[in-house]
Amino acid sequence: MDLGSGTPEEVWKAYFEKNRPSPAAFTTLVLRLHRQRKHGHVIAAISEALIAGQSQPWMYDVLAMSMQIAGRPKSEIERVLLSRVDFTATDVPNMLLSAAYLSRFGVNDRALLLYRQASKISPTRPEPYALGLKLAERLQDYDAVQWASTGILTYTWPSDYRSRHRAAAAAATDAAAALRKTGDNKRAQELETAVAAAHQRDLIVTLSWNGQGELDLQVDEPLGTVCHFDHRQTRSGGVLVHDGFGPVQRNCYEEYVCAFAAPGEYRLSINHVDGDIVGKRAQLTIRRYVGTDHEQTHTHPVVFDDRRKVVRLSLQKGRREKLSDPLPRTDDEFATARGSKRRGGRPFRFGSSVERPSGAGRRVRRGGVGYTPVISMISEGVANTTLAVVSGDRRYVRLTVNAVFSSIIDVATFSFRR
Template sequence: MNAVAGVAPTLVNPKVDPVADRRKLGTDPRTMWSNAIDRTVTDPGLIVACAEFLMEFEEYGHAAEVLKGNLRKGLATEAWAHEALGVALRAAGASPVEVERASVSGVDLDPGSAAAYLRAARAEADLKNHGRAVAFCRRAAACSPEDPTPYANALAYAERASDVRTDAVVWAANGLLARDWNTSDGIDYHEQARARLPKLEARLRDAGQGTEALTRAVAEQGRRDLVIELQWQGNADLDLVVSEPTGSVCSATHTRTTGGGVLKGDLLAQGADRSEVYAAARAFTGAYTVSVKQAFGRPLGGSARIKVTRFQGTDRQSVDLLEVPVGGKGVEVKLDGGSRTALAVLSEELGAVREVRSEAPGAGSGQSGLGAGFGTAGSALGAPVTSSGGVEAPLVSAPAETREAGISAGAADIRATYKLNPDRKSFRVDVTPVFTGTRGDIALPTVPLLPGGEK
């Protein structure tokens, strides 16, 4: 009998000779594994286990054929399968063209995924095609413009490229320096860019390319529409909360908003630094409400001070100092002439792309191995780590925020927030149209199904 855990045992067919079947498969890996998979395999977990076993014993050619057979039969067609095939082909010494084709084919499965383009960029960089790697980073940034990874990786690839292009370096530098990033992942992207740009500028100059645009980008990197810095004295920890004109709230639990605001603070690296900073490189015109919450301790005098800088780095720069009561009513800060006219796009892949931040020092890695969540080994690697109490969800769920485009060109954008309710079974969704920044009449769509909608 055949016995498999969790499956009812079945009788062995006496008319089937497994030894004879094995001989029929032949010895050529290109046909042997394809025929075996076509005839017997229906569980993608077996593909993972077999490929992982062969890789451990350095049978890279056989592992590549197993993965090819899997893709031909359509058992596991996710991005990890294409990436694993590229790894196996590279280890087997396949041609660079074949390795490249396998590694970047995962992009076709999800052309709107920034993570897919970043994986393709890494594959191109491994093949020394740094120019193509930068191009894939640009595609990733188009999918996720408010994430630093595409710009940071593009600078790293440009630094290694043999033919550095000025436009690529300027694009990556502008992408990193013109925005503020919450450094809770332990990476100071501004410092990383400033360390790489002098070397790139020297290489561009030696290659006879103009560096004026790059110099201008570095000179303008400190321009911000609005910067609010919270300062206090005493043995205490305070949290800065900024309510934006569009209704978004930037706080310690929601550090990036669709209004373009970013909160930097509550970092272990701060040490004795008693400050938190809210910055918006491009901010909406309107009234901002700034309040201060007490995390622990009590500051001297029971109050804190905020330093408000409008249009930092320009000839319109102005600075105000205001006292804010801790835990009391917030103070209003007005901004006239803000440069933002549309909601910022908050990518849903901010957590997912961390696994491909291989070019950023100090970045964490994602799942390893060929398991990718399939099979026993893959499930163990991909399973969430829980406490002894078995609590898998956080006790406090921070609200998530997103931006949806208007129903037609020129129409108002939609700001949507959703939050897990205390019952842990339902969500609360709030939808608000944002008309800030719209100019002129709003063009409404033609809806023939509604009375009067045909006009």
């Protein structure tokens, strides 16, 4: 097609009047225009495609970026991004992506509103609260600071949750101080009360021991979910926040937290996985209704006359009534960190001491395999080798020529964990 036959709008309007390209073909066409830096044509092509009813989710992102490169007014870019929101109004991952684009283009108030809408659709997802807190502080929106900080304290449980919870509590403290500075003591008190309520935990179970060995804690919850080292967060709200092993004493503990727990009976399975436990004893600390006036703490000794012990506990005043929405599918960073810590915590051993998970929270020992990286050199370019053979009467020389043309077309990079 002749891109110089008129203005970009005229060219692409005429194109869509006569053609209806497939989604893949149009994607390739827009990519080619982008590489040629024909941003005016990218904008016109996507706009006409949307008018022609050939919309795709990626179009709004590319259109907004192309409009920014082309220097279009901010109001036009904002309108495009909000159209993307309308396109994915009930899809939480795409809503989060749309909010990130709005924030990137400086539309922070709309981005914050979108994060709050996403949290209403899926209250247990941690991303809206974590991303929204930064915008709330930037905009000095103290209602949003309360929403984000309480959400982080309740629903955010990554491996570094302690630092995130401290940051959320600090943001709430700063917001309350700012409100008091303006004379709004009532609103500041409401914020502090909400944050104190977010610190409440219906159930905390801590298993601690001494020695070089390792114990595993598995919690069967009343609503049918199971929390263990290979499935650290459940739809019942339970989280295995720490998975410990010896010989370093400060690491010899397992901890389970459930902020909003279902009432009923909890079954705790304690597995002696490997190594020696001092005195063959561990200590189980059960805390109920933490942060309330009815807080209870009980400590029980666990004697390992068997490699697996089962303890049952009841929770009568749990605040959860049903399972939460399915958790987002992510890489198991907890298991990855666990493996790397184990190698650093005690010597790596081959053979029968290498464990592999089998079933829910249960391990059996198998033969292990150790991997050692082998680094080799790869040549690229043209290589030529020649072999000369002289005949017996020295009248002829036979040449064998071998030319090799090599090119590296793809390199996959990765990192070794220490």
